[in-house]
Amino acid sequence: MFFSAYTLGCKLNQLETEAITDAFCREGYRLIPWGDSASMKPGSVEPGILVINTCTVTSMAEQKARRIIRKALSEHSNNCIIVTGCYAQVTPELADEILDGSRGNNANKATVPSGRLFIIPGENKYRLLDLPGFLASETHITRTGESKDLLLGLISSWLSSQAKLPCERQEDGASADGAFRFAPEKFSAHSRGFLKIQDGCDKRCAYCRVSIARGKSRSLAPAEALKQLLFLEQRGIAEVVLTGVNISQYRYSGMTLPGLLDFLLKGTDKIRLRLSSIEPDLPAETPNGSGGDAFFKVLENQRIRPHFHLSLQSGSAKTLAKMGRSYGPADIERTVNRLRQIRDDPFLACDIIAGFPGETEDDFNDTYSLIEKAGFAWIHAFPFSPRPGTEAFDFPERVSEKDKARRVEMLTNLARKGHREYIRRWAGREVEAVVEAGRVPEKGFVPAVSENYLKLLVKPGDGTILAPGSFIRCRILGKETDYSCDALAERIN
Numbered sequence: 001m002f003f004s005a006y007t008l009g010c011k012l013n014q015l016e017t018e019a020i021t022d023a024f025c026r027e028g029y030r031l032i033p034w035g036d037s038a039s040m041k042p043g044s045v046e047p048g049i050l051v052i053n054t055c056t057v058t059s060m061a062e063q064k065a066r067r068i069i070r071k072a073l074s075e076h077s078n079n080c081i082i083v084t085g086c087y088a089q090v091t092p093e094l095a096d097e098i099l100d101g102s103r104g105n106n107a108n109k110a111t112v113p114s115g116r117l118f119i120i121p122g123e124n125k126y127r128l129l130d131l132p133g134f135l136a137s138e139t140h141i142t143r144t145g146e147s148k149d150l151l152l153g154l155i156s157s158w159l160s161s162q163a164k165l166p167c168e169r170q171e172d173g174a175s176a177d178g179a180f181r182f183a184p185e186k187f188s189a190h191s192r193g194f195l196k197i198q199d200g201c202d203k204r205c206a207y208c209r210v211s212i213a214r215g216k217s218r219s220l221a222p223a224e225a226l227k228q229l230l231f232l233e234q235r236g237i238a239e240v241v242l243t244g245v246n247i248s249q250y251r252y253s254g255m256t257l258p259g260l261l262d263f264l265l266k267g268t269d270k271i272r273l274r275l276s277s278i279e280p281d282l283p284a285e286t287p288n289g290s291g292g293d294a295f296f297k298v299l300e301n302q303r304i305r306p307h308f309h310l311s312l313q314s315g316s317a318k319t320l321a322k323m324g325r326s327y328g329p330a331d332i333e334r335t336v337n338r339l340r341q342i343r344d345d346p347f348l349a350c351d352i353i354a355g356f357p358g359e360t361e362d363d364f365n366d367t368y369s370l371i372e373k374a375g376f377a378w379i380h381a382f383p384f385s386p387r388p389g390t391e392a393f394d395f396p397e398r399v400s401e402k403d404k405a406r407r408v409e410m411l412t413n414l415a416r417k418g419h420r421e422y423i424r425r426w427a428g429r430e431v432e433a434v435v436e437a438g439r440v441p442e443k444g445f446v447p448a449v450s451e452n453y454l455k456l457l458v459k460p461g462d463g464t465i466l467a468p469g470s471f472i473r474c475r476i477l478g479k480e481t482d483y484s485c486d487a488l489a490e491r492i493n
Contacts (some may be wrong), residue, residue: 001048001151003029006072008065009055011243011276013085015182015194017053020128022184024049027132031188048151050076051128054085056209058385062087069098073117080152082118082128086213089122090389116152118159122213126178127162134158180220183228185235191436191468192274192449193237197225197260198244205324206395207313207353209387210245217249222260226267233271238434238471239305241274246311248279258295265301272432272451274305277351280312280335281327296338306346307453308339313353315370316363323356324391329370336374345425347452349378352411355404356384357395364407372414377422377453381411420479423454423487427478430492433458437468447485448472454486461491 003024007017025031029049050072055061065087072081088094095117120128135154179199187193197220201211232240244250250257257278264273298304310332314320317328339346350371354364371379383404386393433448433456445457446466458474460466474489 001029002032003049003051004032004034005051005053006034006068007053008061008068009053009057009086011194011241012196012199012245013053013055014190015184015196015243016125017051018187018189018194019182019184020051020053020125021188022186023129024132025186025188027136029132033189049080049082049155051082051084053125054083054087056086056090056213056387058382059387060385062091066098069117073098078116080116080118080155082120082155084120084122084125084128086122086210088119089213090209092121095119115156118155120159123215124162124178126181129181131155131158177218179218180224185231192434193232193240195225195228195232195240195242196220196244197242198247198250201246202249203246203324203326204391205313206391207323207356207384207387209390212389214245217246217251219244219250219252221252222255222263225260226264229264229268229271233268236469237271238469239272239274241276243276246279247276258298261298261301261304262294265298265303270303272303272305272434274307275309277309277311279327280310280332296342299339300342305451305453306343307349307451308346309349309351310335312350312371314356314359314363315352315367316359317366319356319359319363319367322358322395323353329366332370333374345422345452347377347422347454348374349380349453350374350376352379352381353384354381354407354411355399357392357399358397359384359399368410368414371411375421376415376418378419379411379415381408381415383408419486423476423479426452426454426476427487428476430473430475431489433472433474433489435466435468435470435472445483445488448474448489450474450476450489456487456489457483457485458489458491464491466491 003021005017005021007013021031052065052069052072054065065083065085069081069083083094083098091097098117135151135158177199180196182196198217200215200217201208202217204211229240247257250260252260255263261273299308312332313323313325315329315332320328336348339348352367352371383401384392384399386395431450431452431454433450435458436447436449443457444459446460448456448458448466450456454476456474456476457480458466458472466472472491473493474491477488477490479486480488
């Protein structure tokens with residue numbers, strides 16, 4: 001039996017899809033890569049089960065999810081489609097929206113029986129980890145490819161039994177929460193590893209729907225985090241991304257994120273750690289909780305990658321306050337300056353929402369000036385999208401779509417400029433990198449991601465085969481516009 005999966009959204013969703021994929025593969029399913037396009041092309045080999053892991057962070061993410069689901073239903077007319085994730089969590093009527101075309105493009109209306117479309121809310125996503133084992137225990141379907149009717153019947157039966165079970169979402173910080181069962185043994189789509197240390201968020205910012213979908217913040221026990229990290233290190237994984245909804249909110253029995261980082265570094269030997277996005281008002285607790293500037297101190301460790309993505313959202317004091325963010329422009333400048341003091345020209349990136357309700361030209365100019373001064377190597381800019389259920393959904397003083405698009409374009413141009421300047425500064429310098437899967441055969445290059453998050457094409461030299469996931473030292477040669485990478489590099493070890 002064959003299986004395929006598509007992921008929308010954040011690194012946390014990517015990790016959870018990896019864990020679901022790993023669960024299917026361990027029961028004998030063969031993975032068919034979905035590819036980079038929004039829909040798979042029907043071929044001679046059809047996946048019996050397709051899982052679509054959705055996102056709700058913007059209306060565009062939801063629109064894309066609906067389009068992908070409808071195309072999957074249309075192009076794979078005999079197969080089982082399982083939809084899960086944050087969009088599935090906050091939209092109980094999602095199946096009706098998909099099947100009756102009540103939202104989106106009616107031309108893509110899925111005129112198919114609802115019996116092969118299964119919606120699993122995000123809070124129950126972890127139960128998909130048990131589905132492959134259930135199917136294997138009920139039938140030889142994974143080995144003999146039994147009828148699709150049998151498969152659909154089994155999944156329907158399993159889903160009905162799961163609906164009667166209570167959700168394992170604990171709001172007290174305990175890591176018995178089902179959300180922390182996503183710990184794949186193998187990664188199918190990534191050469192680097194991922195470790196989920198946190199889920200949910202306590203902030204309830206005015207624009208954000210993710211806290212509604214994911215619930216309150218809870219954290220993985222430090223001992224369990226170390227156990228999973230040691231397992232990955234022993235398997236030869238060179239680098240692991242620590243991920244969550246808001247890892248800055250990591251709390252477990254008084255331990256905060258700097259304490260966890262210190263604990264993980266002391267408990268491992270070689271594995272490198274990369275942080276997913278963090279808040280600009282970094283906590284200042286020491287690992288033992290005695291106060292101080294410990295977060296910046298632990299970030300000095302060379303095994304933590306010099307790549308920091310800050311969830312700014314705005315650089316205007318007025319807009320930040322209206323968003324419900326807990327910091328101001330001065331905190332952003334302080335964090336950026338400290339990160340540059342403790343690491344040698346780190347890759348700094350940020351998120352910015354353009355056109356938040358009430359954002360004037362002066363407010364936007366405050367944001368633009370602050371991030372221009374900060375010199376970010378990349379800016380993820382996107383227009384404000386009113387999300388149902390959030391405070392900002394009903395905010396007046398809406399910014400026009402034209403002005404939002406113009407501001408996003410200005411920020412994106414600034415991002416490209418900052419990225420070019422960053423690559424230029426690193427030309428000729430040596431970096432550590434992790435080899436990615438793939439190759440450019442005509443030139444013999446191998447893709448890799450540098451410690452400071454540059455996408456490189458590396459000339460291996462002397463005919464050496466570089467295994468995906470392995471460490472290399474290389475020298476950055478500079479930007480080459482003929483290739484879809486940040487820069488070319490040459491191996492030096």
